[in-house]
Amino acid sequence: MFGEAAQENEWLALGSESIRKPLTPKEKFAAFEMLGFKPHEAQAEISRSTAQFRVIGGGRRGGKSTLAAYEALATAIQRPYSIGYAVAPTKELATRVFDTIWRAVDRAGIVCRRKSHVLMLIELENHSVIRGKSAEDADQLVGEGLDWVIIDEAAKILPFVWEEMLRPALADRDGWAMFIGTWEGYNWLYDLYQRTETGKLAGWEAFKFSSWENVYAFPGGFNDPKIQKAMRDTTNVDDFYEQYGAEPKRSQHIVLPEFRRDVHVTHVPYQEGKPVLITIDPGGPNPYVVIAVQDIGDDKLGFIDEIYERRVVTEEVINVLKNKIWFKDIDYGVIDSAQWFQERYTFQDLADVSLYAVHKTTSDFITNSIFLYRKYLRDPVRFMFYVQAYVNKKAEETGIDLSAVDEKLRKRLWAEAEYDLSAEELKDCAKIFIDEAHCPYTIQEHQLYRYHTPRMKGTDYSEAPRRAFDHSVDAARYLVWELKRYGPSRESESYFQ
Known part of the structure; x- marks a missing residue:
């Protein structure tokens, strides 16, 4: 040797x-x-x-x-x-x-x-x-x-x-x-x-x-x-x-098909003095996630920063939190109700931050909260306005009588519109924007969050997505569910009120 x-x-x-x-x-x-x-x-x-x-x-x-x-x-x-x-x-x-x-x-x-x-x-x-x-x-x-x-x-x-x-x-x-x-x-x-x-x-x-x-x-x-x-x-x-052609397409298995890097990922600067809300998905052996959010106007949310740490305890996360430049502006936090009881005292005692549990009032909370979150990634009403404008323009250019087209052709035109709309038009439909420099894991998880692949062709997807690449996404949908499903209900002065 x-x-x-x-x-x-x-x-x-x-x-x-x-x-x-x-x-x-x-x-x-x-x-x-x-x-x-x-x-x-x-x-x-x-x-x-x-x-x-x-x-x-x-x-x-x-x-x-x-x-x-x-x-x-x-x-x-x-x-x-x-x-x-x-x-x-x-x-x-x-x-x-x-x-x-x-x-x-x-x-x-x-x-x-x-x-x-x-x-x-x-x-x-x-x-x-x-x-x-x-x-x-x-x-x-x-x-x-x-x-x-x-x-x-x-x-x-x-x-x-x-x-x-x-x-x-x-x-x-x-x-x-x-x-x-x-x-x-x-x-x-x-x-x-x-x-x-x-x-x-x-x-x-x-x-x-x-x-x-x-x-x-x-x-x-x-x-x-x-x-x-x-x-x-x-x-x-x-x-x-x-x-076979090595041309990437939007996966049929993806949970958040509305998410696009060129639309939702940008520079979202921290606005000093403006309230910050944190949304939390505790980890244990999995990543412990904290996302910091600010109102950026026009009912839009800016994800300004993240904490994404593996194999850490709450006290270690709070130490990281207290070193963030935006810590002094934290208004309150949102957390999964399953962890609320054990986490709230630690955050209150060590960080002077109040945590509120997410209201999981429905048996199909996961499905409903994902559906609501998708609507904030892309406002469906505003999106359909742009789609219809695209279809009308296409019909005018090609001489198609929209009143006479069958449903199959109409759906094809709508699908074309989704691919052909500009990033600026889609940004106008988005209500969530994520900072590229400070939220890399949140961005990755939005791209990777998937449903289980059906075992056989023609069978339905599982209602619940795969338990992978879901930590930041869980924290994000808790936030939207709590703020938008119920509306502001806190006594604190909040920009969401």
Whole structure:
């Protein structure tokens, strides 16, 4: 063991720059040739990139996992003592990239010091280590410094797994990361893609390619019989273009379809001296969430800041709260009635903040509170005014007699209007705005909050959404339910009165 450690130190001392540097495109393609891997053009474009972080949205069977596997193996071969993880949401999914690496190692006859399919571990003769990892237990991702990370099916992984577990592990070795997956609506993977595309993330590059660009699987391209069959078999055309065409569409499973980053996310400055209301979703093992809200006029709410802390007790949250610039302006707080009794005394004693329990007066509170919250994300009356104006204009331009059109055409025109209305028009329909700089987790959860996928086609969704990405959203809907369902009922001087 001591001999191996000394050898590693010698390697690092003699050639640390070459050992730790990411592979150049020339080195990658040389390794691909040795391994017998010939990337199709969309894959090759990605491999020519020298960005440290790459975000890849691809159609199914497009070759995302295959490319990631060969890039990982190329690094392991040409960078002795390198360590990398192929991470996926579950152990079963993690085997997809890992198995591709395993087969490539076998085909190329690469000598290994250790190989274990059960442990998802490959150690090459040059001491490079490749591990398959599941994100189900995020804590087991902490520890090693990493040279590379592949995050497969990234849309299904909690964002904090990257931000708090994997990104820090790459820091000391200046390692690279590849995010791969198929779009699932406008989720955090697509958010990463957009921020990369618009140049907001330095050192990142974004790519997307369709299934039919994989000329090995679909030699006929878009007209390949397998692609055409998939299109015929897909009930919803949006699903086809998202799953095979790599064109993100609004997910059918999303709870808050009205939420749009370009509409609801903006700069919402704290207005000193104006009352602040806090809405709370206590955490325990889950995130403890506090959202600070101010009236921004015209019956609109501004989410100016958030506290989003994991594995903390109430006293720790209050310490964070008391250091916020807006703490002195807190009027009162709203909290889930299930936690009100145990939390109110702590907030009163330590922060001098009164908490009021949310009135859960109906048996279907979750459904009703979500419905009300959606109306504040987009005022349906004002929205229909813009939709009808759009439809009327479209009818005038095309000569359509609206009194004679059938219901199917009318619905299609309404659907077109929703996509074609400008962000400014939709902002005029919104009553909730979230500060981009201070509320990142609240924004993420609005994008990721989902219903359970029906087990069979044609069956109904569960009334209750998935218990994931719901902490900030729960706090937000408590707020709207309490203020707007019942109206102001506090004795304090409040801007909501």
